[in-house]
Amino acid sequence: MSRKEQIEQKATALFKTRGFSATSMRDLANALGIEAASIYSHIRSKEEILQRVCFRMADEFFGAIEALKDENASATEQLQRAITAHVRVLTRNTEASAVFLQEWRHLSEPHHSDFLALRDRYENYFRDIIRQGIASGEFQVPDEKFAVLTILSGLNWIHTWYKPEGKMKPEEIAENLSAMLLNGLKTNLSLN
Amino acid sequence: MSRKEQIEQKATALFKTRGFSATSMRDLANALGIEAASIYSHIRSKEEILQRVCFRMADEFFGAIEALKDENASATEQLQRAITAHVRVLTRNTEASAVFLQEWRHLSEPHHSDFLALRDRYENYFRDIIRQGIASGEFQVPDEKFAVLTILSGLNWIHTWYKPEGKMKPEEIAENLSAMLLNGLKTNLSLN
DNA sequence: TAAGCAACCTAACGTTCGTTAGCAAATTTA
DNA sequence: TAAATTTGCTAACGAACGTTAGGTTGCTTA
Structure with missing residues (x-):
């Protein structure tokens, strides 16, 4: 599974429980163990x-x-x-x-x-x-x-x-x- | 209907269509035709x-x-x-x-x-x-x-x-x- | 071994957020 | 008519937001 897919998976889990709007990129980054800005190496937005x-x-x-x-x-x-x-x-x-x-x-x-x-x-x-x-x-x-x-x-x-x-x-x-x-x-x- | 109830009603409509997190107090204020800060004369948060x-x-x-x-x-x-x-x-x-x-x-x-x-x-x-x-x-x-x-x-x-x-x-x-x-x-x- | 690339970093940007402070006008109550 | 209450304003706060720029590291491929 590519890093992009991993990110998507973690994001999906967060979106489900907290909702899209209430999930920040910093939340997602935290769940992945990296910095928020690093996510943008893999996705556009x-x-x-x-x-x-x-x-x-x-x-x-x-x-x-x-x-x-x-x-x-x-x-x-x-x-x-x-x-x-x-x-x-x-x-x-x-x-x-x-x-x-x-x-x-x-x-x-x-x-x-x-x-x-x-x-x-x-x-x-x-x-x-x-x-x-x-x-x-x-x-x-x-x-x-x-x-x-x-x-x-x-x-x-x-x-x-x-x-x-x-x-x-x-x-x-x-x-x-x-x-x-x-x-x-x-x-x-x-x-x- | 009190002003507080009016505010609640408009907020409810916005919460329904855009969701709670995606609705800002400024959105709500705009829908009411007043400033965001004015809402806090009627509600706590x-x-x-x-x-x-x-x-x-x-x-x-x-x-x-x-x-x-x-x-x-x-x-x-x-x-x-x-x-x-x-x-x-x-x-x-x-x-x-x-x-x-x-x-x-x-x-x-x-x-x-x-x-x-x-x-x-x-x-x-x-x-x-x-x-x-x-x-x-x-x-x-x-x-x-x-x-x-x-x-x-x-x-x-x-x-x-x-x-x-x-x-x-x-x-x-x-x-x-x-x-x-x-x-x-x-x-x-x-x-x- | 050099080039290329994937993965992540720090620093920072401009914006938007919820909320507070302090004040003014209008309306209601005594 | 004076006092109290309601309703709104401007200005601003600190925090959080999505995102960008520019750079470093380490692995993979030619």
Whole structure:
């Protein structure tokens, strides 16, 4: 791992716990055991770190769900796979995920807008699955966008409590989450 | 409304959109149309504002769910009521809620610890309902804490997209959310 | 062995930060 | 109408901020 990557990693950890704005370059330098000015041998600016973390994670999330596109699968199956893929990325790097989810608003333009556009595209991926499930009769849901936001909020909360050394493994989390969310989506005529 | 409350309100709006650390007293003063130093005729420090917002909202959330305690109601009913109460508080003041949910980590000690203790107590209220629902056979859930976190994450995401002038009214949101979450919790033998 | 480069240093820059001191005007209260 | 309170001002403080300039050291490569 290059020195630049090491710096990014330490910065990510600090950004997660204290936030981007509340983390100074001197804090970061201190965590690395060097002087603040030395960091600038490796990066251009503080925000560059944030940009790299945010867009790298965006790439990872997109890569994960685009790898499993399957037109023939049912909406239920597709949603389950998407949830599993999302949880896998999230749990593999909790710190970067937290920064990706919480600190993107400190991006300056045009990165801020670029990021939001990517986020929209990602949400649309889930929205399409929901729409498909409604059309096929698999899902019954009061509002399409509402359903997507509720699902993603459930997924994106994980980083606040997940610990790799905890008892719940990523696969388990994905399973439980799928179960909780899907049974809330599935048409179920036996319930009034 | 006192000048102090006006200041708090404007600060809350800024804290929500830019975050506590990225909002300077000069930003706040500018939004109020006065000088930064003038603010200190009304408040003791920048953090005092954050403290007041966080703990006032905590009071509101507790007040809302404690008002509807009913030992005789079913767990399903209790959860529905708790969700409705929670959503009502959240939507009545989106900005303060956002600060309450996102900026509390910038509280200094001992307020930080105090806040976390309150948050735990609030989560436990929901946890008790879930536990009761499991005992009565109303709910079937893989993990108790997991269920609470997923529910609350769904609720606490609302502030990011809810607009009072939008088409969805608080009662509708609460209903839809209850429906999505409860049907995911309810024992349902007809599903495999 | 010389050149190049990666990694880090000290010193300092201009700026912004939260906050205080001291004072003036306006408004409210007695 | 006098006193007290509220609300704001200007000027300034010391500290912390992101960042740059210029230099040294030691390892790697030709």
